Amino acid sequence: MEINTKIKYSADERLRITRKITLAGISVNIFLAIVKFLLGFFGRSSALMADACHSLTDLSSDLIIFFGVKFWAAPPDKNHPYGHQRLETVVTLIIATSLASIGIAIGYEAIEKIIKGEVSQPMPITLVGALLSIVCKEFVFRKMNAIGKKINSPAVIANSWDARSDAMSSIPVAIAIFVALLKPELAFIDSIGAIIVSVFIIYAAFSIAKPALSEVTERAASEDVLAQIEEIVRSVEGTKSVHAVRTRHMGGGIFVDLHVEVDAELNVKEGHEIASAVKRRLLQEGPDLIDVVVHIEPFEHETFQGNVI
Ligand SMILES: [Zn+2]
Numbered sequence: 001m002e003i004n005t006k007i008k009y010s011a012d013e014r015l016r017i018t019r020k021i022t023l024a025g026i027s028v029n030i031f032l033a034i035v036k037f038l039l040g041f042f043g044r045s046s047a048l049m050a051d052a053c054h055s056l057t058d059l060s061s062d063l064i065i066f067f068g069v070k071f072w073a074a075p076p077d078k079n080h081p082y083g084h085q086r087l088e089t090v091v092t093l094i095i096a097t098s099l100a101s102i103g104i105a106i107g108y109e110a111i112e113k114i115i116k117g118e119v120s121q122p123m124p125i126t127l128v129g130a131l132l133s134i135v136c137k138e139f140v141f142r143k144m145n146a147i148g149k150k151i152n153s154p155a156v157i158a159n160s161w162d163a164r165s166d167a168m169s170s171i172p173v174a175i176a177i178f179v180a181l182l183k184p185e186l187a188f189i190d191s192i193g194a195i196i197v198s199v200f201i202i203y204a205a206f207s208i209a210k211p212a213l214s215e216v217t218e219r220a221a222s223e224d225v226l227a228q229i230e231e232i233v234r235s236v237e238g239t240k241s242v243h244a245v246r247t248r249h250m251g252g253g254i255f256v257d258l259h260v261e262v263d264a265e266l267n268v269k270e271g272h273e274i275a276s277a278v279k280r281r282l283l284q285e286g287p288d289l290i291d292v293v294v295h296i297e298p299f300e301h302e303t304f305q306g307n308v309i
């Protein structure tokens with residue numbers, strides 16, 4: 001059987017788009033990290049300085065994607081005959097794990113601050129830093145998320161949520177600074193805001209990890225997708241029945257292998273033509289399929305009992 005691949009965007013296009021949006025995200029993060037750190041340091045806001053550190057950790061995941069994408073967009077080779085897309089899954093899990101660690105660290109630090117009663121009144125300029133961060137990161141999130149969905153890249157979508165959690169984490173920071181500016185005796189609210197932020201971050205980490213974990217554990221495609229695949233196969237002329245449809249995700253696409261029963265009296269050439277037609281139709285009309293393997297069997301009048309024969 002010939003090897004044939006089809007994704008809505010070519011690997012080259014995905015690579016180019018991913019690098020462009022990731023580079024934009026990196027630039028914004030570097031800018032915000034520097035601005036927030038300087039404002040936080042000279043404006044005496046430990047919350048804003050913590051937020052600056054958050055931007056730096058965001059930056060590390062941007063850099064993984066930026067340098068990683070060229071590896072997983074590489075075409076299949078001798079060592080990786082199914083392609084390298086699963087690297088993207090690994091990177092997604094690394095991002096999710098680091099996000100969860102950041103969330104736990106922020107929460108821990110905030111609780112520690114409340115217990116120790118370490119509070120200081122920030123300068124008004126720090127509020128500008130927090131507001132600037134919210135606006136910039138929300139803009140980056142929307143842009144990145146839309147592009148990630150368009151090119152169907154879990155890593156870019158994961159990274160966009162990183163930007164959103166960064167924007168979210170700046171909201172309690174802004175409120176805390178605002179309250180601390182109005183009433184210095186309420187400066188501890190800063191730490192309560194940080195605990196809320198840490199919960200957001202941990203939640204985001206789990207939602208990012210979920211699809212990647214489904215992929216690593218080779219969870220099948222949804223019922224809808226399976227039904228769609230079977231319907232396409234049945235519509236191909238010469239197929240008597242289809243069974244043992246197995247699917248698994250890889251990067252943004254799906255690998256599928258299935259058994260097709262054809263008239264037992266056909267010769268090898270005729271059987272192969274039907275198998276090729278099934279594959280062609282699935283790659284053309286199927287839902288984001290990367291590759292299809294068709295196994296041909298003689299049609300028998302028994303119903304399939306669930307075993308892969
Ligand atoms: Zn062939």
Ligand SMILES: [Zn+2]
Nearest residue numbers: 244259297309
């Ligand atoms: Zn079979």
